[in-house]
Amino acid sequence: xxxxxxxxxxxxxxxxxxxxxxxxxxxxxxxxxxxxxxxxxxxxxxxxxxxxxxxxxxxxxxxxxxxxxxxxxxxxxxxxxxxxxxxxxxxxxxxx
Amino acid sequence: xxxxxxxxxxxxxxxxxxxxxxxxxxxxxxxxxxxxxxxxxxxxxxxxxxxxxxxxxxxxxxxxxxxxxxxxxxxxxxxxxxxxxxxxxxxxxxxxxxxxxxxxxxxxxxxxxxxxxxxxxxxxxxxxxxxxxxxxxxxxxxxxxxxxxxxxxxxxxxxxxxxxxxxxxxxxxxxxxxxxxxxxxxxxxxxxxxxxxxxxxxxxxxxxxx
Amino acid sequence: xxxxxxxxxxxxxxxxxxxxxxxxxxxxxxxxxxxxxxxxxxxxxxxxxxxxxxxxxxxxxxxxxxxxxxxxxxxxxxxxxxxxxxxxxxxxxxxxxxxxxxxxxxxxxxxxxxxxxxxxxxxxxxxxxxxxxxxxxxxxxxxxxxxxxxxxxxxxxxxxxxxxxxxxxxxxxxxxxxxxxxxxxxxxxxxxxxxxxxxxxxxxxxxxxxxxxxxxxxxxxxxxxxxxxxxxxxxxxxxxxxxxxxxxxxxxxxxxxxxxxxxxxxxxxxxxxxxxxxxxxxxxxxxxxxxxxxxxxxxxxxxxxxxxxxxxxxxxxxxxxxxxxxxxxxxxxxxxxxxxxxxxxxxxxxxxxxxxxxxxxxxxxxxxxxxxxxxxxxxxxxxxxxxxxxxxxxxxxxxxxxxxxxxxxxxxxxxxxxxxxxxxxxxxxxxxxxxxxxxxxxxxxxxxxxxxxxxxxxxxxxxxxxxxxxxxxxxxxxxxxxxxxxxxxxxxxxxxxxxxxxxxxxxxxxxxxxxxxxxxxxxxxxxxxxxxxxxxxxxxxxxxxxxxxxxxxxxxxxx
Numbered sequence: 062x063x064x065x066x067x068x069x070x071x072x073x074x075x076x077x078x079x080x081x082x083x084x085x086x087x088x089x090x091x092x093x094x095x096x097x098x099x100x101x102x103x104x105x106x107x108x109x110x111x112x113x114x115x116x117x118x119x120x121x122x123x124x125x126x127x128x129x130x131x132x133x134x135x136x137x138x139x140x141x142x143x144x145x146x147x148x149x150x151x152x153x154x155x156x157x
Numbered sequence: 158x159x160x161x162x163x164x165x166x167x168x169x170x171x172x173x174x175x176x177x178x179x180x181x182x183x184x185x186x187x188x189x190x191x192x193x194x195x196x197x198x199x200x201x202x203x204x205x206x207x208x209x210x211x212x213x214x215x216x217x218x219x220x221x222x223x224x225x226x227x228x229x230x231x232x233x234x235x236x237x238x239x240x241x242x243x244x245x246x247x248x249x250x251x252x253x254x255x256x257x258x259x260x261x262x263x264x265x266x267x268x269x270x271x272x273x274x275x276x277x278x279x280x281x282x283x284x285x286x287x288x289x290x291x292x293x294x295x296x297x298x299x300x301x302x303x304x305x306x307x308x309x310x311x312x313x314x315x316x317x318x319x320x321x322x323x324x325x326x327x328x329x330x331x332x333x334x335x336x337x338x339x340x341x342x343x344x345x346x347x348x349x350x351x352x353x354x355x356x357x358x359x360x361x362x363x364x365x366x367x
Numbered sequence: 368x369x370x371x372x373x374x375x376x377x378x379x380x381x382x383x384x385x386x387x388x389x390x391x392x393x394x395x396x397x398x399x400x401x402x403x404x405x406x407x408x409x410x411x412x413x414x415x416x417x418x419x420x421x422x423x424x425x426x427x428x429x430x431x432x433x434x435x436x437x438x439x440x441x442x443x444x445x446x447x448x449x450x451x452x453x454x455x456x457x458x459x460x461x462x463x464x465x466x467x468x469x470x471x472x473x474x475x476x477x478x479x480x481x482x483x484x485x486x487x488x489x490x491x492x493x494x495x496x497x498x499x500x501x502x503x504x505x506x507x508x509x510x511x512x513x514x515x516x517x518x519x520x521x522x523x524x525x526x527x528x529x530x531x532x533x534x535x536x537x538x539x540x541x542x543x544x545x546x547x548x549x550x551x552x553x554x555x556x557x558x559x560x561x562x563x564x565x566x567x568x569x570x571x572x573x574x575x576x577x578x579x580x581x582x583x584x585x586x587x588x589x590x591x592x593x594x595x596x597x598x599x600x601x602x603x604x605x606x607x608x609x610x611x612x613x614x615x616x617x618x619x620x621x622x623x624x625x626x627x628x629x630x631x632x633x634x635x636x637x638x639x640x641x642x643x644x645x646x647x648x649x650x651x652x653x654x655x656x657x658x659x660x661x662x663x664x665x666x667x668x669x670x671x672x673x674x675x676x677x678x679x680x681x682x683x684x685x686x687x688x689x690x691x692x693x694x695x696x697x698x699x700x701x702x703x704x705x706x707x708x709x710x711x712x713x714x715x716x717x718x719x720x721x722x723x724x725x726x727x728x729x730x731x732x733x734x735x736x737x738x739x740x741x742x743x744x745x746x747x748x749x750x751x752x753x754x755x756x757x758x759x760x761x762x763x764x765x766x767x768x769x770x771x772x773x774x775x776x777x778x779x780x781x782x783x784x785x786x787x788x789x790x791x792x793x794x795x796x797x798x799x800x801x802x803x804x805x806x807x808x809x810x811x812x813x814x815x816x817x818x819x820x821x822x823x824x825x826x827x828x829x830x831x832x833x834x835x836x837x838x839x840x841x842x843x844x845x846x847x848x849x850x851x852x853x854x855x856x857x858x859x860x861x862x863x864x865x866x867x868x869x870x871x872x873x874x875x876x877x878x879x880x881x882x883x884x885x886x887x888x889x890x891x892x893x894x895x896x897x898x899x900x901x902x903x904x905x906x907x908x909x910x911x912x913x914x915x916x917x918x919x920x921x922x923x924x925x926x
Binding site: 064072073076077079080081087090091094095096097098102103106107109110113114115117118121122128130131134135137138139141142146149150153154 | 178180182184185187188191192196199202203205206221225228231232233235236238239240241243244247249252310344345351352355356358359360362363364366367
Binding site: 177330 | 391400420479480481482483484485486487547548550552553556557558583584585586587590591592594595598599602604605606610611612613614617621624635
């Protein structure tokens with residue numbers, strides 16, 4: 062909390078850097094789409110997207126300073142998504 | 158300067174605890190939203206894994222420029238929302254309102270771009286049905302998912318814009334003080350909408366570009 | 368551990384008002400943010416829908432007396448059992464214990480003045496009402512005939528009924544669930560009274576916590592499944608359409624990802640209620656408290672990993688069948704642990720047979736049977752033979768009716784004095800409980816038998832050989848109907864002319880009993896402080912034997 066310290070630049074500097082990183086990652090995603098990597102394209106894209114979300118969560122959503130509980134909730138949501146995907150695909154990938 | 162006690166809601170007697178509660182509650186709600194979109198993304202993943210070629214062909218007809226502009230707009234709106242939250246925590250009412258306003262404008266710009274994109278898609282008959290132009294048949298599934306995924310995302314974004322406008326009015330008229338718990342929840346929700354788009358963008362727009 | 372008398376006079380004696388006296392207008396109820404009033408709003412709503420769903424199945428059971436049907440067309444029959452399922456699952460069972468008893472009792476039990484987000488709480492009730500409104504619309508427009516499971520392609524392409532309206536109603540009421548879940552989670556994390564550590568929470572509070580986790584994580588997936596079939600039906604967007612390469616089984620995966628955890632949403636609160644009633648009426652602490660907590664958590668989590676057992680014959684791969692079957696056996700273990708621990712709680716107890724206890728004991732027996740038949744169904748070869756037969760119908764009704772509804776009744780009677788400040792007529796309640804148990808068994812044992820003999824579910828007409836079982840089952844249903852109507856009578860009577868209840872008529876432990884009956888609006892006149900574990904019944908008994916004068920405590924006191 063910048064209680065009493067009203068210098069505005071402290072409010073936007075760190076988020077602005079995060080934004081620059083996000084735009085760079087976005088450019089990587091967009092640019093790599095034109096390089097034929099076969100299945101590698103979507104894997105790279107999703108990886109970059111995941112990194113972008115982590116940057117967003119840590120630097121814009123302030124997750125590194127959040128209570129442990131909030132981080133647990135964030136991870137739990139992810140765990141359930143992984144669970145859904147794995148068990149659904151356990152059916153689809155094993156169908157003959 | 159508004160009386161801090163205005164910010165207190167029942168049953169909370171401590172503003173810090175109330176902010177923590179709103180943040181926590183919003184994250185729990187976010188977990189449910191993650192699962193909501195997960196079901197949709199899972200469906201996409203299942204169909205794509207069995208119809209890779211059809212999805213490639215179908216995705217090549219999405220409007221990359223519109224999608225990319227929208228990505229830039231949303232990422233920037235997350236920045237402006239973050240600055241608004243920090244300004245609110247620092248009790249800078251006018252700065253908060255300014256950056257919330259920017260966020261709304263960026264969100265509206267997204268919707269306008271999307272609207273133009275939808276108009277173009279409709280012109281090209283990219284709606285599953287008798288006039289659908291692409292082959293093979295599974296390209297219709299890609300496009301069905303396109304309309305559902307981008308549509309639901311747009312609805313969430315619209316709701317977010319609406320909430321931000323209401324919040325701006327509440328802050329502007331000093332009905333609620335900016336340093337209360339409201340900004341916490343709004344910012345978390347907005348970033349979530351952006352997160353959905355970050356995953357949606359490559360899946361919808363970046364296939365079939367080679 | 369401490370024994371102490373309450374150092375301040377209970378609210379009743381100093382003329383403090385009860386939450387019921389804070390406003391007598393309709394608006395004071397419709398715009399309330401008091402969790403206790405919201406609980407009552409929910410109780411009235413779900414009771415209405417319980418009876419509507421009951422009438423629907425009453426018509427079905429009446430029709431099934433004849434093997435060729437006698438007053439319904441097959442189409443009407445399909446609509447009747449569908450609306451029964453939709454109403455009972457989403458407008459009665461899912462909200463039943465959490466939205467009524469969770470709302471009323473949870474804050475009291477943890478020593479809080481209200482839930483974390485009172486206005487969200489009221490919104491959750493309005494979401495229920497709006498969802499219910501859609502359902503009433505569906506009823507008025509002839510119902511829906513897809514079964515409560517909404518499977519495509521029938522629901523998306525072929526059904527001539529109000530599918531989208533029904534889906535919309537369920538979609539909206541789902542958000543009521545999510546809102547309640549978010550509220551309870553935040554409440555339990557942040558509003559526990561000083562000294563109320565996690566492992567001093569009563570098991571009902573734990574059950575509300577775990578069920579909230581399940582509601583928050585599972586319900587949105589249901590919402591998406593319904594949204595997708597609505598999109599397919601309304602806009603012709605082919606998501607599950609096999610003609611373009613879609614897979615109807617994908618819908619089943621998404622639907623059952625929610626609907627299996629949904630059955631745990633229905634049973635976990637029931638287990639929580641039983642864990643409160645049993646120790647009180649056996650005068651024993653709960654056996655194995657920590658394992659009871661871990662069991663709740665394990666049921667909640669592993670419950671998300673078993674949904675494929677609803678799809679063994681749907682075209683799922685044999686490998687997936689194996690995985691889901693195995694996990695379904697695993698999920699039975701924590702439930703079994705709970706049954707053992709409840710039984711051990713009774714050992715060397717001083718059992719009282721008041722109505723709440725009769726319902727709780729009935730729960731244990733029927734839940735065990737229902738659960739065991741679930742193990743039969745978890746085995747793939749047996750399931751292949753019994754899928755879509757009355758065996759399955761009897762299995763899930765034994766758990767939901769024999770289990771959840773019994774526990775719901777146990778909770779209603781147990782906390783009735785606290786909520787209303789009145790006692791109900793004990794003999795009438797005991798009579799109703801026994802009638803319900805007998806009626807239940809007469810309804811569903813024939814269904815187990817005929818299912819095993821091959822009678823399919825959802826069939827309007829059937830071979831003559833099954834008629835005797837259907838007639839017995841319908842007779843049982845009539846007895847059940849009477850048993851459900853009896854409480855309406857004697858509970859209403861209690862409100863009008865019942866004896867006034869003291870703060871703690873059952874001599875129970877727990878913070879909710881340390882305040883007046885009914886409680887004041889802010890729940891406690893002085894914020895409570897917890898100094899001991901829950902269920903201090905052994906200590907109470909010991910104190911009574913040694914002739915020490917003591918009032919009931921174990922938890923609670925002044926700050």
